[in-house]
Amino acid sequence: MSDARDQQAKFRRQQPLPIRFVHWCNALFIVLMAGSGLQILTAYPYLGPRGALYRWYPLQGVAPPSWLTVGGWLAGGRHWHFAIAWFFVLNGLVYLAYLFASGEWRRRTFIPARDAAPAVAQFLYYARLRKSPPPAGFYNGLQRLAYSSIIIIGVAMTLSGLAIYKPVQLHFLTMLFGGYDGARVVHLAGLALIALFVATHLVLVALHPREILAMITGGKRE
Ligand code: HEM
Numbered sequence: 001m002s003d004a005r006d007q008q009a010k011f012r013r014q015q016p017l018p019i020r021f022v023h024w025c026n027a028l029f030i031v032l033m034a035g036s037g038l039q040i041l042t043a044y045p046y047l048g049p050r051g052a053l054y055r056w057y058p059l060q061g062v063a064p065p066s067w068l069t070v071g072g073w074l075a076g077g078r079h080w081h082f083a084i085a086w087f088f089v090l091n092g093l094v095y096l097a098y099l100f101a102s103g104e105w106r107r108r109t110f111i112p113a114r115d116a117a118p119a120v121a122q123f124l125y126y127a128r129l130r131k132s133p134p135p136a137g138f139y140n141g142l143q144r145l146a147y148s149s150i151i152i153i154g155v156a157m158t159l160s161g162l163a164i165y166k167p168v169q170l171h172f173l174t175m176l177f178g179g180y181d182g183a184r185v186v187h188l189a190g191l192a193l194i195a196l197f198v199a200t201h202l203v204l205v206a207l208h209p210r211e212i213l214a215m216i217t218g219g220k221r222e
């Protein structure tokens, strides 16, 4: 069975249509989720309950700039956030289903025994502490690490989002995050990690413009 899948993978484009489709939908959804989330944060830009704020949070009372927000006001931001959240989740499920059904996960996801050492070597290469890049397959170890981490961050955003959305009905989930305030901390930290991922991702893909074309047209058949 897996041989047949490997055979199919040989005739697939570098970036098969389902991956391209969910990738570009996801890019749009993340911008809308981050913008509407920041609009929601603007209404109460503090962490911790009223009267007992988390002192370690450096941005207490600092509202995000309005050009980063989507929705115009709290209710508008919430409408956008809750509407797009389901598309974001569905899109993620389609991606995971395709990744596993097609066998593409083998060359795209981070498998520690295979990828940990090459990821460190690749990092040392980027940091100019190593002269030549380590041998890489379809993706290098660092790409696999980044792309698998962002899947886990997406799951954490969904679970912490659900914990804030229905803290009474889903109280077991909310308790898992250490309560409502803990879930907000995780949700906001997730936003920061997504921003870090996107900034690094954009710099790295800008260094390989041909890959951007492949993410649009599909690229060569393997
Ligand atoms: C890329 C994904 C996401 C990003 C970047 C994001 C970002 C944010 C941000 C910045 C906030 C404001 C934080 C606060 O003030 O507490 C927020 C609030 C919230 N998010 Fe998300 N979020 C994402 C996904 C989701 C998902 C998938 C769900 C639901 C399943 C969700 C549900 C919520 C809820 C319920 C709130 C609080 C709304 C309120 O207090 O009125 N989020 N989000």
Ligand code: HEM
Pocket (backbone or CB within 6 Å): 019, 023, 026, 027, 028, 030, 031, 108, 143, 147, 150, 198, 201, 202, 205, 208, 211, 212, 213, 215
């Ligand atoms: C919200 C933002 C984005 C997220 C979360 C994101 C996430 C990802 C992920 C998870 C992959 C790996 C897909 C796989 O192989 O299964 C990927 C690949 C890729 N992305 Fe993005 N992406 C974003 C925005 C962009 C943008 C704006 C561009 C182009 C300007 C871009 C260009 C690419 C390219 C060229 C690849 C191919 C793989 C490579 O060469 O490393 N992405 N992206």
